[in-house]
Amino acid sequence: MQEDAKWFRDTFEAVRREVGRAVVGQSDVVEGVLAGLAANGHVLLEGMPGLGKTLMVRTLSQALHLGFSRIQFTPDMMPADVTGTQVLGENRNFEYRAGPIFANIVLADEINRATPKTQSAMLEAMQERAVTAGGKRHTLPDPFLVMATQNPVEQEGTYPLPEAQLDRFFVKLIVPYPTKAELSEVVLRTTGGPEEETRRVASEADVLRMRGVVRSVVVDPDVLNYALSLVVGTHPEGEGASAMARRYARYGASPRGAQSIVTLAKVYALLSERQNASKGDVLKALKPTLRHRILLNFEAEADGVTPDAFLDAVAEQVGKEDRDPVRV
Amino acid sequence: MLDLGRFGRRVRFVRAWRGAAMGACAGALVAAGWSALDWMGYADATPLRMALCVGGGTLLGALTAAALRLPDKALRASVDRRAGLENRLTASAVDVSFAEEIRADAERHLSRVKPAEVYPLRVGRWHGGALAAIVLATGIFLIGSTPLLLTPEAKAQRDELAQKGKTVERVTKEQFETPEAQKEMSAAERRLVEEARKFQRDLEKGRMNREEALQKANELQQKAEELAKQAAQETEKSLDQAETAMEKMERAALEKSGMGQVDPQLLQMPQGQREDLKAKNAARQNELAKRMEAIDKRLAEIAKKLAQKGLSDAERKKLEEEQKALQAQKKELEKQAEEAKKQGEALKLSDEAKGVLDKMRNHELMKQIRELAAKMKAAAQQAQKDGKPPLTPEQMAEMKKQLEELLAKLKDDKAMEEYLKQMIEAMKNAQKGQGQCMRPGGLGMGLAALLGLKGSPDVGDDGVFMDTGHVNKLDKPEEGKGKTTETQVSGARRETGEETFVEIKAPTTVGNRTSVPYKSVLPSYEKKAEQALGRKEIPKEHEKRVRAYFESLTKG
Numbered sequence: 001m002q003e004d005a006k007w008f009r010d011t012f013e014a015v016r017r018e019v020g021r022a023v024v025g026q027s028d029v030v031e032g033v034l035a036g037l038a039a040n041g042h043v044l045l046e047g048m049p050g051l052g053k054t055l056m057v058r059t060l061s062q063a064l065h066l067g068f069s070r071i072q073f074t075p076d077m078m079p080a081d082v083t084g085t086q087v088l089g090e091n092r093n094f095e096y097r098a099g100p101i102f103a104n105i106v107l108a109d110e111i112n113r114a115t116p117k118t119q120s121a122m123l124e125a126m127q128e129r130a131v132t133a134g135g136k137r138h139t140l141p142d143p144f145l146v147m148a149t150q151n152p153v154e155q156e157g158t159y160p161l162p163e164a165q166l167d168r169f170f171v172k173l174i175v176p177y178p179t180k181a182e183l184s185e186v187v188l189r190t191t192g193g194p195e196e197e198t199r200r201v202a203s204e205a206d207v208l209r210m211r212g213v214v215r216s217v218v219v220d221p222d223v224l225n226y227a228l229s230l231v232v233g234t235h236p237e238g239e240g241a242s243a244m245a246r247r248y249a250r251y252g253a254s255p256r257g258a259q260s261i262v263t264l265a266k267v268y269a270l271l272s273e274r275q276n277a278s279k280g281d282v283l284k285a286l287k288p289t290l291r292h293r294i295l296l297n298f299e300a301e302a303d304g305v306t307p308d309a310f311l312d313a314v315a316e317q318v319g320k321e322d323r324d325p326v327r328v
Numbered sequence: 329m330l331d332l333g334r335f336g337r338r339v340r341f342v343r344a345w346r347g348a349a350m351g352a353c354a355g356a357l358v359a360a361g362w363s364a365l366d367w368m369g370y371a372d373a374t375p376l377r378m379a380l381c382v383g384g385g386t387l388l389g390a391l392t393a394a395a396l397r398l399p400d401k402a403l404r405a406s407v408d409r410r411a412g413l414e415n416r417l418t419a420s421a422v423d424v425s426f427a428e429e430i431r432a433d434a435e436r437h438l439s440r441v442k443p444a445e446v447y448p449l450r451v452g453r454w455h456g457g458a459l460a461a462i463v464l465a466t467g468i469f470l471i472g473s474t475p476l477l478l479t480p481e482a483k484a485q486r487d488e489l490a491q492k493g494k495t496v497e498r499v500t501k502e503q504f505e506t507p508e509a510q511k512e513m514s515a516a517e518r519r520l521v522e523e524a525r526k527f528q529r530d531l532e533k534g535r536m537n538r539e540e541a542l543q544k545a546n547e548l549q550q551k552a553e554e555l556a557k558q559a560a561q562e563t564e565k566s567l568d569q570a571e572t573a574m575e576k577m578e579r580a581a582l583e584k585s586g587m588g589q590v591d592p593q594l595l596q597m598p599q600g601q602r603e604d605l606k607a608k609n610a611a612r613q614n615e616l617a618k619r620m621e622a623i624d625k626r627l628a629e630i631a632k633k634l635a636q637k638g639l640s641d642a643e644r645k646k647l648e649e650e651q652k653a654l655q656a657q658k659k660e661l662e663k664q665a666e667e668a669k670k671q672g673e674a675l676k677l678s679d680e681a682k683g684v685l686d687k688m689r690n691h692e693l694m695k696q697i698r699e700l701a702a703k704m705k706a707a708a709q710q711a712q713k714d715g716k717p718p719l720t721p722e723q724m725a726e727m728k729k730q731l732e733e734l735l736a737k738l739k740d741d742k743a744m745e746e747y748l749k750q751m752i753e754a755m756k757n758a759q760k761g762q763g764q765c766m767r768p769g770g771l772g773m774g775l776a777a778l779l780g781l782k783g784s785p786d787v788g789d790d791g792v793f794m795d796t797g798h799v800n801k802l803d804k805p806e807e808g809k810g811k812t813t814e815t816q817v818s819g820a821r822r823e824t825g826e827e828t829f830v831e832i833k834a835p836t837t838v839g840n841r842t843s844v845p846y847k848s849v850l851p852s853y854e855k856k857a858e859q860a861l862g863r864k865e866i867p868k869e870h871e872k873r874v875r876a877y878f879e880s881l882t883k884g
Binding site: 001219221223276324328 | 339342343346398399401402403405406409410414415416418419421422424426429430433447
């Protein structure tokens with residue numbers, strides 16, 4: 001197991017380095033995306049356009065030697081444009097033409113611009129990891145990772161993803177603006193000499209192995225209890241509901257949230273070359289995994305409470321209750 | 329399993345450190361309360377006791393905290409979070425296929441952790457609280473006991489009384505705090521001793537002034553004398569019982585020797601009287617024999633004459649009447665002779681019985697016992713009379729020892745054993761009385777004199793015990809409103825030196841009698857009376873009475 005953990009870390013770091021050669025900065029986002037890939041979960045990215053999301057995904061697929069496709073969602077896009085459709089073939093038979101979703105890594109750009117119908121088809125495929133067309137089920141390739149992006153500013157003419165569908169994303173990552181130094185690097189790289197070619201540092205099999213390694217990480221009851229306390233702490237009512245949640249939460253995190261937080265914590269443990277997840281890992285995984293799974297009420301909005309601030313408050317309260325069992 | 333022993337020990341040590349502070353805090357608060365009560369006069373706090381209170385609390389707190397349960401699971405979790413081991417220790421307890429690897433990883437990280445760094449000794453709130461509580465207790469104690477706020481005179485008086493308090497402490501310790509005394513004390517005696525101890529504490533703490541001390545000393549003295557008298561009564565009662573036991577023993581000895589019928593009166597008769605009685609009895613028996621012999625001779629002559637012929641009827645009748653009278657007389661004499669003989673035999677028997685008893689009484693051990701009994705009886709009677717046992721504690725102890733030795737020697741004889749037990753009981757009672765009176769250094773025999781309190785009616789100018797007077801105390805002594813000054817005057821009672829008296833320039837408020845010794849003020853009163861006589865202010869017919877009055881006082 002120790003060797004597996006080391007291999008996981010080395011592989012992860014190698015991919016990250018390779019992506020880092022093309023994408024300047026955004027190390028947390030890169031780490032989150034890679035974690036999603038290793039944990040077999042989809043990633044929702046929220047950030048302004050032009051921050052390098054597409055480049056990141058393309059580079060990632062090249063580094064892993066995985067298939068990549070990009071779907072730019074628009075309001076007139078139909079589900080078949082995503083999942084594929086039956087076409088009349090040369091031999092006068094209907095044959096299935098796979099949509100862009102049939103790739104290992106799919107970038108669903110501005111997913112909130114698509115109609116609910118198209119969003120639903122996309123998200124169903126994400127969940128089922130298969131597409132049914134013409135009465136025939138078509139399995140999506142494995143590994144399969146969808147990276148959906150949302151523009152948080154332009155809300156006109158968009159269809160915000162419903163909570164039930166947001167829940168299907170393993171993590172939601174916020175893509176920040178690059179710093180001045182990072183921006184300088186971006187400018188120099190893109191306006192200078194030719195772009196460097198991305199090398200292949202891992203394979204599809206490595207990704208699948210990484211998933212196995214992640215599942216084998218130990219979560220002791222104490223850590224699990226802490227993770228569940230955090231999840232339950234987001235609930236507006238019931239045992240374990242935090243004061244913050246009772247006041248500001250409309251809906252708390254779902255059981256998928258609990259699964260996600262523990263899984264991401266395991267990934268973080270492996271990145272520390274540890275075979276067990278710690279409370280620190282859980283805390284680190286809290287915001288990426290739960291920020292899109294909670295729905296705050298109007299009072300929170302009025303008070304300017306963001307999901308991240310809400311989660312910080314919940315973590316603080318749970319942390320206070322999680323005292324040192326040995327009092328000295 | 330991971331070896332967390334060194335962390336467990338460290339946790340217990342750190343807990344003990346904190347527990348000690350908590351215990352010290354509690355102990356110091358108790359000591360502070362105690363000091364406050366001491367200040368108010370409801371309790372007796374000493375630095376040693378207060379220190380013991382704090383020390384005891386500290387120790388108890390430390391031991392209790394160190395003994396608290398420390399589950400292994402909790403210790404793992406604690407070390408994990410404190411040492412930043414990222415839950416490696418808790419995860420090592422999870423049963424998985426690669427548990428050994430996890431444990432090895434945990435051990436590797438644990439080996440770099442020092443228990444002292446994970447559980448450092450800190451001075452926390454409890455330590456601060458303990459320190460504050462100790463300062464508080466010390467402050468209250470010092471404020472309550474400090475003489476700083478007193479005037480020099482009051483300070484001197486307090487010092488003097490404190491010294492006296494030490495004397496009382498010495499006496500009570502010597503007399504009542506021996507294991508033997510503790511065992512034999514009655515409830516009333518215990519109360520008295522407790523009062524004496526409180527008195528001693530009050531003196532040492534300066535909680536009473538000189539007059540109050542004197543009054544209290546007299547009160548204790550009176551109680552002690554009462555108890556001493558009671559003890560003397562008990563002594564005499566026991567001695568009476570011992571005498572009864574002795575009589576029984578003697579009776580049993582006579583019956584054993586076949587002399588159970590001996591007349592007790594004859595037995596108790598002095599030897600000289602007995603000899604007189606024996607001589608008289610012998611003389612009487614001789615006289616009776618002679619008289620009977622004369623009667624017999626005359627009766628023979630009468631019988632001879634009556635046997636002769638030729639007697640007239642008148643002569644015969646006269647002889648026959650004389651014969652009858654003599655026979656009656658002889659009968660009476662025979663009766664008397666028989667009685668005399670019996671008396672003689674009784675005397676002889678009593679002689680023999682006396683011999684038996686003398687032999688028993690002249691036994692060396694018995695002699696000793698009787699001497700002791702006589703001494704004790706005299707002592708008990710003396711003690712009942714004036715409440716002052718004449719025997720010294722050493723004499724008492726010696727007598728008791730002798731009795732116990734005798735008991736050991738004669739333990740086979742049940743009657744003697746009973747007798748001796750009664751004697752020992754009497755001795756115990758006598759010793760109790762001795763303890764209460766404690767002559768020459770006891771509570772009862774002039775406690776004030778013993779303390780050397782100036783102004784005491786019991787104190788002579790040479791500090792020797794003189795009298796045991798009492799002051800009738802009011803239920804609630806009132807505060808004297810007059811000025812009290814202490815003055816030294818020269819030579820009222822001694823040819824040389826000084827004598828101290830206390831002059832209270834106000835009506836006394838302590839009982840019905842003044843606590844100032846009358847002999848101290850008598851000369852001035854007498855002088856004033858003489859001046860009044862000189863000025864002819866006293867009616868002539870009362871002049872003689874006034875002089876007689878002062879003369880009687882002076883003689884007394």
